[in-house]
Amino acid sequence: DLGIGDPDLPTPPVVVERLCEEAHKSENHRYPSYRGLQAFREAVASWYKKRFGVSFDPDREVVALIGSKEGIAHFPWCILNQGDIVLASDPGYPVYKIGSMLAGGIPLPLPLLVENDFLPDFRSFPESVLERTKLVFVNYPNNPTSQVAPLDFFKEIVDLAHRYDFVIAHDLAYSEVSFDGYRAPSIFEVEGAREVAIEFHSLSKTCNMTGWRIGFAVGNARWIEALGRVKTNIDSGIFNAIQWAGVAALENADDILAGILPVYTERRDMVVKTFRELGFALRVPLATFYVWIPVPSGFTSLSFAEFILEKAQVVVTPGIGFGKFGEGFVRISITTPSVRLQEAMERIRTALGR
Incomplete structure (x- = not known):
């Protein structure tokens, strides 16, 4: 089966051992914080600073997710009104379109064509569409094409977001699975991105933790707060022992x-x-x-x-x-x-x- 992208390599022992240690502590058996364990959000902020040179406030600009899929699916509820246009990478992760439809949005394909190196050409959209666009989903390194995007691409989309007043949701799940010396950038390495973007990441691919269901989002404080507010009405957070294991994963990435x-x-x-x-x-x-x-x-x-x-x-x-x-x-x-x-x-x- 070469279909699903589910790592066959085991979760590293340092992560499993931290889970076992924390699972024995009774204080971790109660409801967790909706926003995520303070230590986990601080570990996310520290990892971003070390990896991308970007600083985030763990109290206002980081939220824990039950896997990045959960956050991606729920984020359109934070942004969209009935009938708002969403541009979603095509080919792309189906959740971008499905989550948008469930929130009442109208997803339009954002074509990723081989002749454009699988990067979207926003010039192909008429002005009238861009003016009505509320949310744009992009994902680099890309699933399924495996294409990577240069920092200039992120500069272009950030400029467009400021011009047309839309929000960028960047799925960065595959940033750490890279080869031949390549290092994927974060959209937040671009000046002005913090005002218009949110970025999703997951420990699933980075640390072989698909079954653990732990991820996070960082970025614009307004949208992070909105996503956290949606989650308070839908879920009850991530088991604290898993979040402590996530801390170990980030510290040993x-x-x-x-x-x-x-x-x-x-x-x-x-x-x-x-x-x-x-x-x-x-x-x-x-x-x-x-x-x-x-x-x-x-x-x-x-x-x-x-x-x-x-x-x-x-x-x-x-x-x-x-x-x-x-x-x-x-x-x-x-x-x-x-x-x-x-x-x-x-x-x-x-x-x-x-």
């Missing part, structure tokens, strides 16, 4: 990644080598644990995924599942043990008869 990234690099290279030898023209991803592969002539993304499933018994994700502009591609996740991934590559090679 560099060491944790040093053990993870070489594994993903080897797997990325294996997949890229296989498909290039099979004649596929694809880019070498600089980040994320996905490879975005153009389908052969005569196939749609769905029919090629079906072909690979039937002939090779390997699951890949059809690009159309991420939006109409994902057509023509399939996504392969490298979150499978290396031996199994190698077997999958050999099966695909045999199925394609090359």
Whole structure:
């Protein structure tokens, strides 16, 4: 199964041990804070300062999330009125559009096209649409395309947000899964971003903690407060012992990644080598644990995924599942043990008869 992006590597022992230690403490058995444990929010602020050189007030500009998915899904409720326009990356994480629709917004695709290096072209939208836009979802490093964005892109979108008075929701979940010396930027490295943006991050990808459900958002104090207020009506926070484990994860992030990234690099290279030898023209991803592969002539993304499933018994994700502009591609996740991934590559090679 090369479909879902769910790390197969175990959560690091330093994180598990902290969870066990804190789970035994009776003070952690009561309701947690809606906004998140003070120590966790301070750890988030410290990590941002160290990683991106950006300072946040842990009391006003940081909120804990039950995974970044939860925050992304609920954030449109903080921003939108009925009928407001939302521009959402396409192909992109489906929650951007679904969360917006549930909040009464009208999601429009923000096309990510190969000819534009999978970066959106805001000039393609008429002035009338940008003037009605209330919220824009972007995500770099990108799922599913694995594209990265330069700091100049964030400068452009921040300028547009100031000009047209919309809010930017940047999904930074894959910032730490990067290769070949690349380091992904935060939107908050751009001057003026704090007035118009919120950024979501998760420990799921960074520290192999998908099942733990812990993430956070940082940014504009007004929108952080609004998201926290929505959450008080929907959930009761994150188990404190998990938040203490999150503190351990953030404090040891560099060491944790040093053990993870070489594994993903080897797997990325294996997949890229296989498909290039099979004649596929694809880019070498600089980040994320996905490879975005153009389908052969005569196939749609769905029919090629079906072909690979039937002939090779390997699951890949059809690009159309991420939006109409994902057509023509399939996504392969490298979150499978290396031996199994190698077997999958050999099966695909045999199925394609090359």
